[in-house]
Amino acid sequence: MAGFRKGDHGDPQSVRYEAAGLRWLGAAGGAAVVEVVDEGPGWLETRRVAQARPDARAAEELGRALARTHAAGAPYHGCPPPDWHGDGFMGRAALPLRGSAPASWGEFYATDRILPYLAAAVGNGAIDDDGARTVRRCAERVAAGDHDAAQPAMVGDVARLHGDLWSGNVLWAEDDGTAVGTLIDPAAHGGHAESDLAQLGVFGAPYLDRIVAAYDEVSSLADGWRERVGLHQLHILIVHAALFGGTYGDQTVATAARYT
Template sequence: MDLAYLRAHPQHLPTFLTHQRIRETPVGGGDVCVASRLTLDDGASLFTKTWPSGTAPEHFFTTEAAGLQWLRQAATVPIPEVFVALPEMLALEWIDPGPASPAAAERFGRELAGLHRAGAESFGAGWPGFIGPLTQDNTPSGGPWGPWFAERRLRPYLKISADSGALPAADVAAVEQVILRIEEYGGEEPPARIHGDLWPGNVLWGADGRAWLVDPAAHGGHRETDLAQLGLFGGAPHLETILQAYAEEWPPTDGWRDRVPVHQLHLLLVHTAAFGGAYRSAVRAAADAALRK
């Protein structure tokens, strides 16, 4: 199997793998999927993702493919090409890793502004939503942003976290206060075309000197959500360079840094919902910071 054959017959890839007709090398793939590097007969490499056991949730891989293709349409930040999107597997263009240089960070900031400026028809998306292993309500909405974000991006994961015991009552109450005050946190902008899960691990610094975006939960949302998520879990390399270049291309609305904790709450609640109480303190700190504004 070479790349030309794969483009014409993507549905055959699982069969070739089952019969060990393609060289497969395990690679790190994150907390959710099993990842491999495939080497085809023409020397081309692919990055593949499969569900670790049993059957993947319905639409899981086709949703990611739809998001990647939608982000690629903006022709700004580089996004890996999708070669295979099947219920059991996703196969993407392989990106050779490289250093996270200041020059790459500056270019990324400008390109991210371009991606956001490409816009979206509505909040949400025209495909089912997933973020990590969890579903996400992508039902299109005309907004406004605040109530949509509260009901589609905060409250569902707050409920899962509360029901599982990952967040105690006092922490739940703090997040509820943020939800009640959601219209105080801006949101007049129209929907931007956002990655939606832009923690630093989903920025792949390539050997070509560019920053590539992977593993999206792509949808129409608020551009400040992507900017805020870049600061999570230690922050992206050269974060201030990224943000300065972004601001030179398309300045965020005044006071956006004060709103960072509100936007970070979404992904932090996803983590307590999916992975438990280890992220409890981060949720509470973000909620408390938001309530001080």
């Protein structure tokens, strides 16, 4: 089967970052990751995936496997994949990455995952001035540590994240008659494991409840994780508000308001 070849998102570095993330996630020995076949200036070739229809059993296996990926860990919040220097990419958006550890997860999440996208979302009209104040108040509380929480049981201080784990970035690959959840298009970095799990719910992953339940069985989630889902979705929402405008701005503000 021929490979799948893709171009960059307007910056040739984006596919290099993607390839680095795929290799880092694959090295974790957890969730299946699409194989990098080759790469060059501005392009990336991966193994083509024959897709299958997922079922509850496949979803549960993805949950268990994702727990192992997260448990492989990362040096610090906001770290890049090995040998990557500078910022990364989340689709067409820049993704701030750090050269050293932040003071806390909250400081990292507020400074690098919420606030960098606010100006663009205001500029395109998705978020008005009142909404921007709400987002900033939320970011202040996050930075202060008001919403910090423990990682799942198998994870140390920092999880190894896919980083852009909406449902479209999980392909269900056919393997001897079964479906295997396979990760593609990462924005890989070190962070909080709840972020990947929350992102799966933004656009509705199939059998999401079974994915999370199986994850929780092998790597128990910290108390109150359900109440933090919106907080961990805030990054992907504000990125969409910055890139695409429209109702993503309203969703961002409404979500931020819950954590002010």
